[in-house]
Amino acid sequence: MDISAFIRQVPDYPKPGILFYDITPLLASPEAFGGVIERMADAARPLRPTMIMAPEARGFLLAAPLALRLGIGLAPVRKPGKLPRAVFSVSYDLEYGSNALCLHKDALHKEDRVLIVDDVLATGGTIGAMLELVRQSGATVAGCCMLMELDALNGRRVLDGVPLSVLLHV
Numbered sequence: 001m002d003i004s005a006f007i008r009q010v011p012d013y014p015k016p017g018i019l020f021y022d023i024t025p026l027l028a029s030p031e032a033f034g035g036v037i038e039r040m041a042d043a044a045r046p047l048r049p050t051m052i053m054a055p056e057a058r059g060f061l062l063a064a065p066l067a068l069r070l071g072i073g074l075a076p077v078r079k080p081g082k083l084p085r086a087v088f089s090v091s092y093d094l095e096y097g098s099n100a101l102c103l104h105k106d107a108l109h110k111e112d113r114v115l116i117v118d119d120v121l122a123t124g125g126t127i128g129a130m131l132e133l134v135r136q137s138g139a140t141v142a143g144c145c146m147l148m149e150l151d152a153l154n155g156r157r158v159l160d161g162v163p164l165s166v167l168l169h170v
Contacts, residue, residue: 003168006032007148021148021170023058023119036167037062040117040145041069043165047142049115051075051108053134055101055126056082059118062147066117075107075114077130088136092129101126103133113142121146121166124155131162 006026013020026032040062049070054063055077067074080089080100087102108114114134121127127144134141143163149155151169 049142054117063117090129092125108137108139110138112139116144121149121155124158128158
């Protein structure tokens with residue numbers, strides 16, 4: 001199945017000069033969405049993850065069904081002020097600004113092997129922040145699984161040898 005047929009490009013969103021990749025057509029197709037989750041699960045199994053970690057909001061959409069498919073837990077990563085207990089926090093830069101990500105301090109344990117899941121790997125800011133959150137927690141990064149990678153932005157440079165699976169290169 002051609003995943004790119006289910007991803008709509010929206011120019012100048014969220015600001016001029018940014019090309020946004022809209023995954024709502026993918027989510028609207030049970031066949032395409034299910035196929036993506038199964039392909040991600042196939043890529044993840046050899047990494048033997050015990051937990052998935054994903055950022056809001058679109059990362060949640062892929063990570064939750066993937067966690068269920070793999071029979072493992074999900075640790076949500078949110079923006080500041082969205083988690084009610086003590087958190088680890090990391091600031092990072094995006095291609096169109098900056099932000100911070102937070103993870104509950106008790107979401108991961110030292111014995112966890114964490115699979116980081118998100119929809120797009122762009123400049124590497126978000127994934128770099130999530131790698132740091134896993135390090136702060138004392139857990140181990142098993143690998144990363146992305147729906148798509150914007151190859152020209154070279155976000156994978158932040159991975160430092162961490163295994164990466166990508167379903168679509170754009």
